[in-house]
Amino acid sequence: MNVPKHMRMREKLILRVAAKSLLPFFFLFALYVQFHGDFGPGGGFQAGVIFAAGIVLYGLIYGIEAAQAVIPRIWVEIGVAVGVLIWGGTGIWTMQSGGRYLEYGKLDPEHFVHGQHLGIMFVELGVLCTVASGMTLIFYLFAGRGR
Amino acid sequence: MDVPIEALLFFLLLVTALTVARLRDLYAASMMTAIFSLLSAGLFVLMDAVDVAFTEAAVGAGVATVLSLGALSLTGSREAKKRAQVFPFVVVALTGAALIYGTLDMPHYGDASAVIHSHLAPDFIEGSAELEIPNVVTTVLASYRGYDTFGESFVVFTAVLGVILMLYRSKKDAS
Numbered sequence: 001m002n003v004p005k006h007m008r009m010r011e012k013l014i015l016r017v018a019a020k021s022l023l024p025f026f027f028l029f030a031l032y033v034q035f036h037g038d039f040g041p042g043g044g045f046q047a048g049v050i051f052a053a054g055i056v057l058y059g060l061i062y063g064i065e066a067a068q069a070v071i072p073r074i075w076v077e078i079g080v081a082v083g084v085l086i087w088g089g090t091g092i093w094t095m096q097s098g099g100r101y102l103e104y105g106k107l108d109p110e111h112f113v114h115g116q117h118l119g120i121m122f123v124e125l126g127v128l129c130t131v132a133s134g135m136t137l138i139f140y141l142f143a144g145r146g147r
Numbered sequence: 148m149d150v151p152i153e154a155l156l157f158f159l160l161l162v163t164a165l166t167v168a169r170l171r172d173l174y175a176a177s178m179m180t181a182i183f184s185l186l187s188a189g190l191f192v193l194m195d196a197v198d199v200a201f202t203e204a205a206v207g208a209g210v211a212t213v214l215s216l217g218a219l220s221l222t223g224s225r226e227a228k229k230r231a232q233v234f235p236f237v238v239v240a241l242t243g244a245a246l247i248y249g250t251l252d253m254p255h256y257g258d259a260s261a262v263i264h265s266h267l268a269p270d271f272i273e274g275s276a277e278l279e280i281p282n283v284v285t286t287v288l289a290s291y292r293g294y295d296t297f298g299e300s301f302v303v304f305t306a307v308l309g310v311i312l313m314l315y316r317s318k319k320d321a322s
Contacts, residue, residue, distance in 0.1 A: 033201065038280045041197035043288065045299075049205040056213050077311075084304045087297050102293040116278050120289040123296070130300050134307040135210050141314040142217040 012061075019061040026054030034128055038117070044124035048131025055136045064143045073140050076133040083130025090122045156190050171226045177215040184208040194256075198284055 034047035059067030091101040097115075099106030104119020163183045170176040184207030191200035254261035275286040288296050 037285050038282055040282060041284070042201060043198070043282075043285050046198060046201040046205070049202060049210065053205045053209040056210055060213060080304055080307050084300055087300055091293075091297070102297070104290060104293075113277075113279055116290060117280070120280070120285065123289050123293065124285075127296070127300055130303050134303050135206075137307055138310050139210065139213065139217075141310055142214050145217075145221065145314060145316070 015061050019057055023054055023058060026050060026057065030054065030132075034124065037124055038120065044127025045131050047124075048128045049135060051128070051132040052135030052139070055132075056139045059139060059143060064140065068140065068144075071136060073137070076137040076140065079129050079133030080137060083126045083128070083133065086126035086129060087123050090119055090126070093122075094119065153190065153193055156186055156193070160186050160190075171228075173219050173224050173226055174216070176226075177212055177219065180215075181208045181212040184211070 030047045030051040033042035033050060034044065037043035037047070055067055055071055058070065090104075094103045094106050095101055097106040097109070102119070102123075104117075105112040105115045107118045108115035160183060163179055163186065167176050167179045167183065170179065184203055188200040188204040188208065191197070191203060254263075258264075271283055271287050271291065274291070275281070275283045278286055278290070280286045
C-alpha cells in the first residue's frame, strides 16, 4: 500500500479508540445471537456474519497483519471445513444413536425434546463455524492481495 | 404510524439507488450501496424479519462493502466514461416491469388469509411449540429442513473454496 502515513486508517486516533471500544460488544452480541437463537431472532448464520464483521472491522482499522495475529489464517482455513464436518457429524451421530440421518430426537433416548435441542445446538455451531471462518477467510484473501 | 416510516424508507431507498446509478466515483458508490443495505435492514425490522435484518446489516452493509473497497484498491476507483446505451436500459426497464407485473398476483402484505399462512405454517408453529423452541425460524431451519440448511452450509463452503482457488497465495509466492 502506497498510502501516505497520516492517511492510513491505523493512524487515526478516533477510529482506533471507537473500534476498540466497540469490538467486545460485537463478539458478545455474536455469542448472544448464537446461543439465544432458540428463543429470539438469530442463529448460526447471523452469529457467524456478526463475528466475521467484528474481525473485518479490526482488520480494517489496525491492518490485516494485526487481524491475522489474533486469528491466524490457518485457523479459519480449517474452520470452514470443520463447520461442515460438525453438521455432517451430527447426522452420523444420530445414526449411531439409532435414528435416521439428522433425526435429532434420538440423541437423548429418554427425552425426545432434549435430543432435538442438542441436535439443533450442534448444527447451529457448525453453521457458526463455517460462516464466520468463511467470511473472514474471504476478507483475508481479498485484503491480503497486494498489487 | 407504520406506513409513513415505511414510505420514508422506500423513498430513501429509491434516492440511494438513483444516486448509485449516477455516481462515477466507485468508492462513493460502494458507500452508497452500504447505505442501501442499511435502509433495507431497517425495512426488514419493520416487517418483523429481524433475522434477515441482522444478515443484511452485517453482510450487505459490513462485509460486502469492505470487500468491494478492497477490490477497488486493487483496480481503479473511477468508472470509465461511456455513452448512454439504449439497449441495456430497455432490458432493465422490461425486467422491472415484468417483476412489478408479477407482484400483482401476490397476496397483500400482512394478509392473514394468504396461502402460506394457512397451509404449512400452522404445522410449523405447533411443532415448534412441541419442541419447546419459541423461535419458529430456528425449528424450521435446523430441524424441519435440516438437509436444506446442511446444503446451504455446503454452499458457503464451496463458495469459499472457489475464492481460495482464485485468490490463494502461499507465503512463498508473496515474498
